[in-house]
Amino acid sequence: KQEVTQIPAALSVPEGENLVLNCSFTDSAIYNLQWFRQDPGKGLTSLLLIQSSQREQTSGRLNASLDKSSGRSTLYIAASQPGDSATYLCAVANFGNEKLTFGTGTRLTIIP
Amino acid sequence: GAVVSQHPSRVICKSGTSVKIECRSLDFQATTMFWYRQFPKQSLMLMATSNEGSKATYEQGVEKDKFLINHASLTLSTLTVTSAHPEDSSFYICSASSGRLYGEQFFGPGTRLTVL
Numbered sequence: 001k002q003e004v005t006q007i008p009a010a011l012s013v014p015e016g017e018n019l020v021l022n023c024s025f026t027d028s029a030i031y032n033l034q035w036f037r038q039d040p041g042k043g044l045t046s047l048l049l050i051q052s053s054q055r056e057q058t059s060g061r062l063n064a065s066l067d068k069s070s071g072r073s074t075l076y077i078a079a080s081q082p083g084d085s086a087t088y089l090c091a092v093a094n095f096g097n098e099k100l101t102f103g104t105g106t107r108l109t110i111i112p
Numbered sequence: 113g114a115v116v117s118q119h120p121s122r123v124i125c126k127s128g129t130s131v132k133i134e135c136r137s138l139d140f141q142a143t144t145m146f147w148y149r150q151f152p153k154q155s156l157m158l159m160a161t162s163n164e165g166s167k168a169t170y171e172q173g174v175e176k177d178k179f180l181i182n183h184a185s186l187t188l189s190t191l192t193v194t195s196a197h198p199e200d201s202s203f204y205i206c207s208a209s210s211g212r213l214y215g216e217q218f219f220g221p222g223t224r225l226t227v228l
Contacts, residue, residue: 032215043118043205044156044219089155093215098144100217102155 002027002094004103012109013080021075021106023090028068031093034100035064035075038087047088048075080110115139116208118220125196126228133191133223135206141186142208146217147179150203162189196227 003026013019023033032051036044048057048064050073056065063076073090087107091100115138125131135145144163148156160181162168168181178200180192189208193200203224207217 034215036219041203041222041224043116043221044207046216046218049213049216097161098209098215098217099146099158099161100215102157104155107153 002030002092002101004090004092004101006088006090006103006106008106009104010107010109012111014111015080015082017080018076018078019080019108021077021088021090021108023073023075023103025071025073025092025101025103027094028071029095030068031095033064033066033073033090033092035062035073036089036091038089038105040087044089077108082110082112084108085110114210114218116142116206116218116220118204118206118223120223121221122224122226124226124228127197128195131193131196131225133193133204133206133225135189135191135208135220137187137208137210137218140208140210140218142189143186143211144209145183145189146207146209147181147189147191148205148207150205150222152203156205159191193225196225198227201225201227 007022034049035047050066061078066073087105089105090103117136119134147159159174160168160170162183170176183189205222207219
């Protein structure tokens with residue numbers, strides 16, 4: 001059974017700093033991995049999707065990497081802004097079905 | 113594109129009543145829809161997967177008679193919480209897949225259910 005873990009559970013950094021969020025998964029037979037953002041009381045916004053054959057994806061100040069063999073992904077946020085404050089979730093899609101297994105989330109606070 | 117809506121966004125009901133939550137894909141046809149619940153400060157837990165015109169597939173531990181799912185069309189799925197109790201209070205989120213990209217799901221804004 002796939003298990004997804006995110007470390008740290010919470011992170012506070014001053015505005016302008018670069019930061020890295022971590023995601024690890026136990027079953028490396030994944031089809032893809034996604035990073036989402038969730039604001040309090042809201043649904044999920046997809047940030048980046050990395051196919052299993054890819055090593056990274058970039059969108060603006062966000063860069064996500066994937067090391068399937070070691071079961072790890074990182075989300076790099078450059079030049080953080082207060083608007084980046086949210087909970088970040090990673091999720092993996094395994095072969096065989098389209099279900100997503102979600103990580104435990106990292107609650108990020110950017111301090112102005 | 114790829115917008116999913118949910119209605120209502122918030123509902124408060126008395127214990128013992130039934131509540132229906134709608135999930136709609138607004139600009140695409142959803143071959144598959146998923147229902148999740150999320151407790152405070154926890155991650156999303158998949159409750160069931162539904163395909164248009166067929167019975168939903170429930171995850172282990174989810175009571176199918178309590179959480180009725182109907183996927184009547186390619187743009188609409190409903191979740192009915194029957195005889196709701198306070199322990200059913202949670203944040204319910206649906207998602208939809210167009211089938212274009214394996215594993216890609218588009219999420220609705222969620223419904224906050226409070227059972228008194």
